[in-house]
């Protein structure tokens with residue numbers, strides 16, 4: 001049996017498949033099932049910046065009402081573990097329960113759109129026992145009055161604040177929108193973060209042409225959604241100074257193998273587990289090991305990044321956006 005363990009952000013994972021942050025990672029029962037399925041790590045469902053800020057404000061109000069507000073007591077009171085149940089308490093309990101019950105690494109996740117107001121919570125997450133922290137910062141550059149730098153500054157400021165507060169590895173999960181994506185990813189990878197997750201999937205807005213009501217576009221991906229992440233993992237894997245996790249559109253063994261060949265050290269999966277159940281993890285692992293046997297590979301490092309931009313025989317394949325030949329001959 002070939003060896004499929006991998007190193008992700010300095011954490012040793014027994015398999016390169018990570019259960020992505022989603023509704024599949026929000027209870028201890030689901031996490032235990034995921035560990036049994038063979039995933040190498042779990043990313044917990046994100047807690048949102050707004051939930052953290054609301055919790056903090058409520059705690060401060062309580063402190064002022066009781067006349068008990070000193071700067072040195074803030075940290076304790078902001079995150080009082082014994083308070084009534086709320087999303088923040090539940091989140092911290094999920095982390096500590098997961099650490100008690102699982103042997104695989106537990107990665108917490110904060111979904112944020114600004115750089116402050118929530119950053120102290122990173123430290124609390126670390127104290128609760130998380131092995132790593134993923135920051136889901138997904139900025140849509142839709143405000144034309146802001147410069148690209150104004151927009152992207154949020155990533156760097158958030159990272160600076162969080163890295164000053166925790167020792168656990170931190171990764172950034174981001175979307176594909178940036179003025180110069182390659183430069184941004186390279187720069188981010190040099191800030192001290194341990195991983196980049198390429199990419200988060202956007203919530204796509206849609207509306208009904210008869211009622212003009214907004215509707216949900218498809219929440220789950222299909223295998224055809226893999227190509228954007230595949231291109232960027234391949235382009236960046238030889239250039240960034242941190243681990244890469246591939247996310248979006250990885251549904252099967254072939255998708256997993258492609259991402260490893262492109263240079264990802266792990267893949268994160270959600271939609272395929274929603275569609276096919278946790279048994280899909282074992283199926284993907286079996287497809288991977290079967291392929292490794294056929295190719296004569298004994299471990300992942302023997303082929304990791306072999307099809308990346310820096311190592312492949314044809315790097316232009318990742319850079320040409322429109323291939324003349326492909327368009328000219330299509331349908332002939």
Ligand SMILES: Cc1cc2nc3c(=O)[nH]c(=O)nc-3n(C[C@H](O)[C@H](O)[C@H](O)COP(=O)(O)O)c2cc1C
Nearest residue numbers: 020021022023045046136201221248249269270271
């Ligand atoms: C129902 C659902 C809930 C999700 N919730 C979160 C979340 O809380 N935080 C997050 O970072 N990503 C969340 N995601 C995004 C996934 O982690 C993942 O990045 C995305 O689904 C693309 O991967 P996939 O093609 O394997 O589904 C969610 C996805 C789904 C389908």
